[in-house]
Amino acid sequence: MKLAIISDVHGNLHALDAVLDEIASQGVDATLSLGDFLSGPFDPVGVADRLIDLDLPSVRGNHDRHIAEGREDDWNVDALARSELAPHHFDWLRRLPATAVHGDVVFLSHGTPASDSVGWLDVMAYGHAVLQSREHVEREAEGFPYEVLLCGHSHVPRTVKLADGRVVVNPGSVGLPFDSGSPDAHYAIIEKRRSGWAVSLNSVPYDWQGAAKLALDRGFPKWAEVVQSGWAKPREL
Numbered sequence: 001m002k003l004a005i006i007s008d009v010h011g012n013l014h015a016l017d018a019v020l021d022e023i024a025s026q027g028v029d030a031t032l033s034l035g036d037f038l039s040g041p042f043d044p045v046g047v048a049d050r051l052i053d054l055d056l057p058s059v060r061g062n063h064d065r066h067i068a069e070g071r072e073d074d075w076n077v078d079a080l081a082r083s084e085l086a087p088h089h090f091d092w093l094r095r096l097p098a099t100a101v102h103g104d105v106v107f108l109s110h111g112t113p114a115s116d117s118v119g120w121l122d123v124m125a126y127g128h129a130v131l132q133s134r135e136h137v138e139r140e141a142e143g144f145p146y147e148v149l150l151c152g153h154s155h156v157p158r159t160v161k162l163a164d165g166r167v168v169v170n171p172g173s174v175g176l177p178f179d180s181g182s183p184d185a186h187y188a189i190i191e192k193r194r195s196g197w198a199v200s201l202n203s204v205p206y207d208w209q210g211a212a213k214l215a216l217d218r219g220f221p222k223w224a225e226v227v228q229s230g231w232a233k234p235r236e237l
């Protein structure tokens with residue numbers, strides 16, 4: 001079994017299309033998607049249309065939930081996406097499950113199995129992404145006896161092997177790199193081999209200037225800066 005994993009597109013169609021092009025040449029059995037699809041001042045409608053067409057096995061992210069439900073403490077880009085989406089886009093968002101299982105062996109979540117708003121492998125500390133404690137990583141996996149456990153949310157690519165051999169994988173963010181020092185789009189390939197699951201954490205150059213221009217044109221200069229550099233931190237947005 002060979003699978004591509006994408007997460008945290010955040011409305012960035014330039015980045016999504018570059019990653020999908022790359023995945024098309026990888027000979028995967030399926031592409032799995034881990035949420036936070038539309039929340040960004042780029043092209044949320046374009047991303048929604050692309051993903052509805054592809055119908056990938058997917059779970060929702062915290063921002064997908066916020067956009068679908070509406071919240072008073074909205075991130076301004078959640079409100080922006082909500083103002084542009086059509087009813088069929090909301091129907092799609094509301095149908096996304098919080099977690100899912102693929103092929104009996106791969107578990108999908110956005111944050112942790114219990115929460116779409118908690119980082120499984122990384123936490124922001126003093127403005128930087130750092131590896132969570134071993135206790136936290138192991139505890140969140142209790143009761144989920146799948147060979148591979150997938151998560152997103154932190155936007156930090158990382159893979160961790162649990163004491164019993166299960167693997168936790170975060171592919172990083174397709175469209176909004178945090179604290180990575182590179183504007184490239186990130187995704188992962190996981191492949192089951194005789195000796196276990198091999199994980200490749202990949203980065204793809206794309207037209208990030210095109211994405212930055214969309215953010216600038218919409219009045220979100222900080223977001224333009226983030227997609228051009230990859231150095232920004234979530235609290236700066």
Ligand SMILES: [Fe+2]
Binds near residue numbers: 010036061153154155
């Ligand atoms: Fe996200």
